[in-house]
Amino acid sequence: NATFIRPLVRDAGYQQQMEALTQAERQVLYDLREFVQYRRDFSVQIATAYYGVLGNRDTVRNNYLNLQSSRRNAERTRALAQEGRVTQSDLGRLAQQELSAESAWINAIRSYKQALDNFKLQLGLTIDTNLVLDDEELARLQIRHPEISLDKSIEIAMAARMDYLNAQDQLVDADRTVRLRANLLKPRVDLTSSVTLSSDPDQTRGFAMPEVDRYNYSAGLEVDPGLDRTAERNAYRSALIARDRAARAVEQRADEIKLQVRDSWRALDQAKRNYEISEIGVKLAERRVEEQNLLAELGRAKAQDQVDAQNDLVNSKNQRTRALVDHTIARLQFWNNLGILYIKDRGQWDTPPE
Numbered sequence: 001n002a003t004f005i006r007p008l009v010r011d012a013g014y015q016q017q018m019e020a021l022t023q024a025e026r027q028v029l030y031d032l033r034e035f036v037q038y039r040r041d042f043s044v045q046i047a048t049a050y051y052g053v054l055g056n057r058d059t060v061r062n063n064y065l066n067l068q069s070s071r072r073n074a075e076r077t078r079a080l081a082q083e084g085r086v087t088q089s090d091l092g093r094l095a096q097q098e099l100s101a102e103s104a105w106i107n108a109i110r111s112y113k114q115a116l117d118n119f120k121l122q123l124g125l126t127i128d129t130n131l132v133l134d135d136e137e138l139a140r141l142q143i144r145h146p147e148i149s150l151d152k153s154i155e156i157a158m159a160a161r162m163d164y165l166n167a168q169d170q171l172v173d174a175d176r177t178v179r180l181r182a183n184l185l186k187p188r189v190d191l192t193s194s195v196t197l198s199s200d201p202d203q204t205r206g207f208a209m210p211e212v213d214r215y216n217y218s219a220g221l222e223v224d225p226g227l228d229r230t231a232e233r234n235a236y237r238s239a240l241i242a243r244d245r246a247a248r249a250v251e252q253r254a255d256e257i258k259l260q261v262r263d264s265w266r267a268l269d270q271a272k273r274n275y276e277i278s279e280i281g282v283k284l285a286e287r288r289v290e291e292q293n294l295l296a297e298l299g300r301a302k303a304q305d306q307v308d309a310q311n312d313l314v315n316s317k318n319q320r321t322r323a324l325v326d327h328t329i330a331r332l333q334f335w336n337n338l339g340i341l342y343i344k345d346r347g348q349w350d351t352p353p354e
Contacts (some may be wrong), residue, residue, distance in 0.1 A: 006191040033162035039343045054138040055325040056112040063105040066314040090303035097307045144240040147271045157261045158337030167253040175245035181236040190201035264334040271327035278320035285313035
């Protein structure tokens with residue numbers, strides 16, 4: 001027996017029968033894009049924590065150097081006080097600065113160790129793991145600022161962002177679903193045909209071969225006018241609502257991407273400017289400290305000026321380190337928001353040329 005049915009109106013064509021396979025194939029593409037985006041976000045997240053720990057350790061180093069300098073100033077001032085060349089008020093001010101520097105150093109150590117423990121947990125390591133970060137990693141950081149306009153950045157993001165591509169393709173899926181649901185509202189008109197080949201009924205042994213001359217066939221049209229299409233109508237309306245929702249999701253995703261790119265572009269520019277300011281601040285503070293040290297050796301320095309110069313120096317160094325780390329993280333996040341932060345097989349990122 002063989003039967004052939006060919007829909008002529010409703011369910012006509014191959015799309016209705018291929019929809020499940022089509023949607024499954026497209027879902028694989030969506031999942032791959034989401035996985036790629038997850039790898040990018042995860043890499044930026046780990047890099048942010050890693051450079052944050054390095055920045056905290058550099059803060060410890062700067063505060064320790066500040067403590068040593070404060071101790072030298074206090075010891076020199078005590079010697080000068082014994083000779084009557086400085087007042088006890090200046091001596092007390094520098095002694096207080098020594099205590100403040102030691103307290104800041106202790107607090108910086110605690111912050112660094114806490115950040116390091118949190119980083120261990122983020123990596124899936126135990127707290128007892130002896131994790132030593134590379135000292136040269138922070139020294140290799142440089143300000144590599146991408147020279148790209150905001151409009152060009154948005155244009156790149158709209159063409160490369162995986163989540164935006166998914167939203168656009170999902171809108172295409174919703175349009176296709178609407179067409180399929182609309183097709184089910186049509187009347188059913190099917191061309192049907194069947195043919196039967198019979199074998200010899202008297203042959204009882206072996207395999208009975210069908211005889212070509214013993215056949216019958218039939219052909220006709222099967223028609224269903226579709227007077228009751230309530231379920232199909234409801235499904236069609238739901239598909240229309242889903243398509244409108246998908247269209248709004250595309251618009252919202254586009255606005256969110258533009259907002260992310262604008263914010264990351266401004267943050268990157270701000271981090272660059274902050275680093276330039278902090279670099280100038282470090283140079284000015286170093287000259288002030290040198291000047292105060294020379295005056296102190298001559299017994300002509302004022303305690304308040306020494307304290308201010310020393311505090312400004314350590315603050316400027318810490319600010320420069322934070323600005324360098326912030327710019328590095330902002331640059332990675334900027335490339336990620338543009339959708340062009342490529343992750344290698346071993347999890348390392350590969351940014352475009354600056």
